[in-house]
Amino acid sequence: MATKRDHLRALGRVCRQLGGKLAIISQxxxxxxxxxxxxxxxxxxxxxxxxxxxxxxxxxxxYAVRGREEVGSIIHEMxxxxxxxxxxxxxxNKCPHEWDxxxxxxxxxxRIGASRTWSRHNKNxxxxxxxIFSQWESLSSKRRREVVTDRLAYAKKIGVLTPTxxxxxxx
Numbered sequence: 001m002a003t004k005r006d007h008l009r010a011l012g013r014v015c016r017q018l019g020g021k022l023a024i025i026s027q028x029x030x031x032x033x034x035x036x037x038x039x040x041x042x043x044x045x046x047x048x049x050x051x052x053x054x055x056x057x058x059x060x061x062x063y064a065v066r067g068r069e070e071v072g073s074i075i076h077e078m079x080x081x082x083x084x085x086x087x088x089x090x091x092x093n094k095c096p097h098e099w100d101x102x103x104x105x106x107x108x109x110x111r112i113g114a115s116r117t118w119s120r121h122n123k124n125x126x127x128x129x130x131x132i133f134s135q136w137e138s139l140s141s142k143r144r145r146e147v148v149t150d151r152l153a154y155a156k157k158i159g160v161l162t163p164t165x166x167x168x169x170x171x
Contacts, residue, residue, distance in 0.1 A: 002113045007071045008064075010112035011078070018082050018169040020060030022074065030054070030065045047077055049124070055081050060171075071114050072121020075105050082169040083160045099128040103155030106148055107165045 012022040025033070034046050034054050047053040052068035055061065055077045062077045064070075083101035109118035123137035127147060139147065155161040160168050
C-alpha cells in the first residue's frame with residue numbers, strides 16, 4: 001500500500017514531467033513566501049481552504065507545508081498551474097473554471113494510486129452540475145461514477161488529458 005510519502009514523490013515526478021515543481025517547505029518559509037516577502041508576488045497565491053498549500057503560477061511551482069501536505073489539495077493546485085492559461089486569481093471570461101479540469105485531477109490521482117485520498121481531501125468540492133449544485137461528498141457512488149466519466153471525457157476534449165488518460169499541461 002502506498003504511503004503519503006510515496007504519493008508526494010509521485011506528485012513531484014508528475015510536476016517535473018509537466019515542466020513544474022512540487023516544493024515541500026517549512027511553515028516559516030511558507031509564511032515568509034506568502035505573507036511577508038511579497039517582492040515576487042505576481043503569480044503567487046495561497047490555497048484558500050487549507051492554509052498549508054499555495055502556488056507560484058508563473059514559475060509553475062506548487063508549495064506545501066512540510067508535515068501538513070494534503071495529496072488531494074496538491075493535485076487541485078497542480079490543476080491551477082498546469083490546466084489554466086491564466087493565474088488562479090484571474091476571473092475573466094477567458095479563464096477556465098476549476099470544473100473544467102476536474103477530470104484531470106481524477107486522472108492524476110489515479111495515476112499515483114491516490115484516488116481515495118484525493119476524494120477525501122476534496123469532499124467539499126462544489127460540483128457544477130446544473131441545475132443542481134452539490135458537494136462531491138454528498139454524491140452517491142453511482143452519481144460519482146457518472147461525474148467521473150463525464151469529466152474525464154471533457155478533460156480529453158479540452159486537451160489536458162491524452163486519450164489514454166495521461167495528464168498534460170496546456171502551458
